[in-house]
Amino acid sequence: xxxxxxxxxxxxxxxxxxxxxxxxxxxxxxxxxxxxxxxxxxxxxxxxxxxxxxxxxxxxxxxxxxxxxxxxxxxxxxxxxxxxxxxxxxxxxxxxxxxxxxxxxxxxxxxxxxxxxxxxxxxxxxxxxxxxxxxxxxxxxxxxxxxxxxxxxxxxxxxxxxxxxxxxxxxxxxxxxxxxxxxxxxxx
Amino acid sequence: xxxxxxxxxxxxxxxxxxxxxxxxxxxxxxxxxxxxxxxxxxxxxxxxxxxxxxxxxxxxxxxxxxxxxxxxxxxxxxxxxxxxxxxxxxxxxxxxxxxxxxxxxxxxxxxxxxxxxxxxxxxxxxxxxxxxxxxxxxxxxxxxxxxxxxxxxxxxxxxxxxxxxxxxxxxxxxxxxxxxxxxxxxxxxxxxxxxxxxxxxxxxxxxxxxxxxxxxxxxxxxxxxxxxxxxxxxxxxxxxxxxxxxxxxxxxxxxxxxxxxxxxxxxxxxxxxxxxxxxxxxxxxxxxxxxxxxxxxxxxxxxxxxxxxxxxxxxxxxxxxxxxxxxxxxxxxxxxxxxxxxxxxxxxxxxxxxxxxxxxxxxxxxxxxxxxxxxxxxxxxxxxxxxxxxxxxxxxxxxxxxxxxxxxxxxxxxxxxxxxxxxxxxxxxxxx
Numbered sequence: 330x331x332x333x334x335x336x337x338x339x340x341x342x343x344x345x346x347x348x349x350x351x352x353x354x355x356x357x358x359x360x361x362x363x364x365x366x367x368x369x370x371x372x373x374x375x376x377x378x379x380x381x382x383x384x385x386x387x388x389x390x391x392x393x394x395x396x397x398x399x400x401x402x403x404x405x406x407x408x409x410x411x412x413x414x415x416x417x418x419x420x421x422x423x424x425x426x427x428x429x430x431x432x433x434x435x436x437x438x439x440x441x442x443x444x445x446x447x448x449x450x451x452x453x454x455x456x457x458x459x460x461x462x463x464x465x466x467x468x469x470x471x472x473x474x475x476x477x478x479x480x481x482x483x484x485x486x487x488x489x490x491x492x493x494x495x496x497x498x499x500x501x502x503x504x505x506x507x508x509x510x511x512x513x514x515x516x517x
Numbered sequence: 518x519x520x521x522x523x524x525x526x527x528x529x530x531x532x533x534x535x536x537x538x539x540x541x542x543x544x545x546x547x548x549x550x551x552x553x554x555x556x557x558x559x560x561x562x563x564x565x566x567x568x569x570x571x572x573x574x575x576x577x578x579x580x581x582x583x584x585x586x587x588x589x590x591x592x593x594x595x596x597x598x599x600x601x602x603x604x605x606x607x608x609x610x611x612x613x614x615x616x617x618x619x620x621x622x623x624x625x626x627x628x629x630x631x632x633x634x635x636x637x638x639x640x641x642x643x644x645x646x647x648x649x650x651x652x653x654x655x656x657x658x659x660x661x662x663x664x665x666x667x668x669x670x671x672x673x674x675x676x677x678x679x680x681x682x683x684x685x686x687x688x689x690x691x692x693x694x695x696x697x698x699x700x701x702x703x704x705x706x707x708x709x710x711x712x713x714x715x716x717x718x719x720x721x722x723x724x725x726x727x728x729x730x731x732x733x734x735x736x737x738x739x740x741x742x743x744x745x746x747x748x749x750x751x752x753x754x755x756x757x758x759x760x761x762x763x764x765x766x767x768x769x770x771x772x773x774x775x776x777x778x779x780x781x782x783x784x785x786x787x788x789x790x791x792x793x794x795x796x797x798x799x800x801x802x803x804x805x806x807x808x809x810x811x812x813x814x815x816x817x818x819x820x821x822x823x824x825x826x827x828x829x830x831x832x833x834x835x836x837x838x839x840x841x842x843x844x845x846x847x848x849x850x851x852x853x854x855x856x857x858x859x860x861x862x863x864x865x866x867x868x869x870x871x872x873x874x875x876x877x878x879x880x881x882x883x884x885x886x887x888x889x890x891x892x893x894x895x896x897x898x899x900x901x902x903x904x905x906x907x908x909x910x911x912x913x914x915x916x917x918x919x920x921x922x923x924x925x926x927x928x929x930x931x932x933x934x935x936x937x938x939x940x941x942x943x944x945x946x947x948x949x
Contacts, residue, residue: 344710344799346914353890354919356554357586357593360663361561376916409711412744413914414890415646417558417662437744438715439646443662494541494678504668505566514672 330451330500334430334471338463338480339391339401340384341377346413347440349376351422353414360421369418370397370425383465392426399426403469406433407460411440417447424449430471432459432478432489445495448503453478454490462487519774521682522749523717526657526771530640538681538780546578547639547656549669552625553583555644555662557600562667573608574673580612580634581605582625587616587885591893623852623884626650626822630734631854633764637752638771642669646741647822647911653733654760655752655770660741680746681780682717683708687724689787694946696832697728697735698824698909698929702793703785705743706803714744716780719773724787725750730759731828738823739911742800792945794907795927798915806932806944815904817842817937818918819930820849820881821889824909827855827869829930831862834869836934836948837876843940847888847898848873849881856884878937891919900925907936 355372359365374382374391383389392399404423410433411419420443423431431444432453444452453471455478463469468481471489478487492499501507508514520528524536531542551559564571573579581601586594598616605613612634614622622628626647629635637655641648644666651658661675669675685704705712718740725733733750740748750756752770760768792806819825819833830848850856859870873880881887881897888898889910900906900923908918913925928936931945938948 346912348890348912348914348917352916353554353585354893357591357597357893359561359593360558361565376921378915378921409714409744412710413646413741413912415644415648415660415662416555417644417664420662435711435714437711438746439660439662439741443664446668447662447664504664508668 330473332473334403334451336402336429336469337400338403338405338465338467338469339399340460340463340465341404341406342381342384342460343407344409344412345377345406347411347416347419348413350374350411350419351416352376356416356418360418366425367397369422373399373422373426384460385464389465397425399428402427402429403471404428404431405459405463406431408434410436412437415439417443420444420447420449445498446504448499448506451499455487456490457487459487518778519776521717521777521779522655522719522751522771522773523657523682523747524679524777525773526638526640527679529771536679538679540679541676542679543674543676544640546642546669546673546675548578548580548634548641549666550580550582550625550629550641550643550648551666552585552645553594553597553601554585555666556581557597558663559644559666559670560600560604562663563670566667567671571671573670576609577611578673579610579670580629581610582614582622582628583616584624585886585890586892588883588897589893589895594893621853623850624822624825624886626738627826627851627855630654631763631852633760636760636764636766636768637756638769642666642675647738649740649745649748650734650738650822652737652740652747652749653730654756655750657747657749659747680715680717682719683713684719684721684779684782686722686782686784687720687787688722688784689724691724691727691787694792694931694949695787695790696929696931697732699790699793701736701739702795702800702803702927703790705739705795705801706793708743710742710799710801711744713740715746718743718745718748720748720750726753729828730755731826734826735823739800742911792929792932794932794942795913797913797924797926800912800927806928806942809942810944812942813905814844814907814936814941816844816906817846817933818888818898818906818908818910819933820847820851820887821910822851823911824930825849825851825855827858827862829909830859830869830873832930833934834864834872836931836945837878837937838864838872840876840938842877842937844937846878846937847881848878849887849898850884852884888918891917907933907942909933
C-alpha cells in the first residue's frame with residue numbers, strides 16, 4: 330500500500346449503483362484475458378446520467394472515447410456507493426480504469442466487501458460531505474498514515490475514518506493474500 | 518441474552534455457542550451458488566489461487582445455475598456458459614442446470630428453491646445480490662463477489678461480521694389487493710435504499726404467516742434493495758412442506774430466541790397499507806399507486822426472481838382474464854417449472870398461459886432473467902429508448918432495463934396487470 334495517493338478527483342453523488350458503475354450488458358467479458366478485460370475500464374461509470382457524471386458541472390466522461398484508463402484515479406462520492414448487484418466486475422472495472430482510492434460517505438455492503446477482498450483499491454469512508462466540497466478535476470493527496478485527504482486545489486484538509494478491521498486485508502492486498510499471511514491458507 | 522434467528526444460524530455454523538452483532542466469524546458454508554455472469558470470474562480466481570488442478574471443497578455443495586444471458590446470440594455470453602459447462606464436467610458438479618439440457622431451470626433464486634437447495638437453518642452464499650431471497654426458508658443467505666466465492670469454492674468457509682437484526686412485523690390479514698411486493702416497497706420507501714445496510718431484516722407477524730412461500734421469497738428478495746445483508750423469515754409448516762417435497766437432506770430447523778435483542782422493531786397494519794410503486798430511478802422513491810395513477814406508460818414487464826414466479830402470474834391473470842392489454846406487455850417465466858405450470862394451472866377451464874396470451878401479452882420463449890437487468894442488445898423486453906415501463910422486477914436504477922433514457926416503475930403483478938389494461942398506472946382495486 331502506498332503512503333500517499335495523489336491524483337485527480339472524479340466527483341459523484343449519492344446512491345451510485347453497480348449498474349451505473351458497469352452496465353450489465355458488458356458483464357460478458359473475461360476478467361483474466363489481458364486484452365478483453367480492458368473493456369471493463371472502457372465502460373466504467375458509463376451509465377451515470379450525464380448531468381451527474383463528474384460533479385458539480387456534470388457531462389464529464391470518466392473514461393474518454395477509445396481509452397480504458399481514466400485521467401481520474403480518485404473517486405469522491407456521497408452515501409451508499411456501490412449499491413445494487415454483487416457483481417465484482419464493478420470494483421474491478423474501477424481498478425482497471427486506474428482508480429486507486431474511493432472516498433465515500435458510506436458504501437453498500439457487498440460492494441465494499443468486494444473492494445476489500447479483491448484488493449482493488451482503498452475504499453475510504455469520511456464523515457465529511459466531500460462531494461459538495463470537491464470538484465471533478467481537483468488535485469487530491471491522501472496521506473495513509475495520517476488518514477487525511479488534502480484538496481491541493483483548494484488547500485483544505487479533511488479527516489478520513491480509520492479503515493478498522495479491514496486494514497489488514499487491504500495491507501495484504503486482498504483476502505487470499507491475507508489468509509495466506511495469517512496461516513488460514515497454506516502458502517504456495 | 519438470547520439470539521435472533523440470524524445470530525443463531527451463524528453461531529451454529531461458526532461452531533460457537535453464542536455470537537453477538539459485530540463479531541467477526543468464519544462460517545461453514547452449506548451451499549455456494551453461482552451463475553453465468555459471475556461463475557467464469559469465480560472459476561478464474563479459484564484456479565489462480567488454488568491451482569489449475571484444484572478441486573472444489575464439495576462437489577455436491579456447489580450449485581451452478583446459468584440464467585442471466587441465455588437466449589442471446591452474444592458470443593461472449595455463449596462462451597461464458599461453455600466455461601461453466603467445462604468446469605462442471607471437470608469437477609463432477611452434481612447440481613449443474615445446463616442450458617439446452619432437460620435440466621435447464623432458469624432464474625437461479627427460484628430454481629434453488631424449486632430444486633430443494635434452500636433449507637431452514639443453513640448458510641447459503643451466492644454470487645448474486647438477490648441470493649437473500651432464500652432467507653424466506655429460515656436460512657442465512659446473502660450475495661457475495663467472485664473473490665469470496667472462489668475462497669468458498671476452495672475452502673468451504675467464509676468470514677463475515679454478525680449483523681444486528683431489524684424486525685418488521687405485519688399485523689392483520691393481507692387484503693386481496695396487496696402483495697408482498699407492496700409490503701417490501703413500503704419498507705424500502707420508509708427506511709431508504711441504505712436503511713438496512715450491514716443489517717439482517719427479519720419479517721414476522723400474522724401477515725407473514727398468511728403469505729405463501731413464493732410471496733415470502735419476494736419479500737426477502739428485496740432486502741438488498743434496502744442495503745440489507747440478509748432477509749429472513751422463521752420457518753413454519755408451509756416452509757417445511759415446501760422443502761420436504763423437494764429435498765431429501767436432513768433439516769435442522771432453527772428458531773430465534775424469545776429474548777433475542779433486535780436493533781429496531783417496526784410494525785405495519787396491513788389494513789392501512791395501499792398498493793405501492795417505486796418511481797424512477799430508485800427502489801426507495803416510493804409513492805402510493807393512488808398518488809401516481811394516470812401516469813402514461815409504454816410497456817409492462819412481468820418476470821424475474823422477484824416477480825416471475827407462478828404466484829405472480831396467477832395474480833396478473835386474475836386481472837387480465839377476459840381483457841386486452843393496451844401497451845406492450847412482456848411476460849417472462851422465471852423457470853422452466855413456472856413455464857410448465859402456466860400451461861397446467863387453470864382458472865375456470867382456461868390456463869394461465871392462455872389467459873395471458875389472449876389478453877395480448879408477449880410471452881418469452883424460455884425462462885431466464887431476460888430484461889430485468891437489460892442484458893445484451895438482443896434480450897427479450899429490453900428497453901431501447903425513452904420507454905416508460907412498469908415492472909414487477911426489483912431495481913429501477915438508471916439504465917437497469919437497458920436504455921439509460923428509459924424510466925422504470927416497480928410494482929406488484931396486480932398493479933402491473935391493471936396498468937397494462939389502461940396504458941397508465943392503475944390501482945388494482947379498480948379491477949378486484
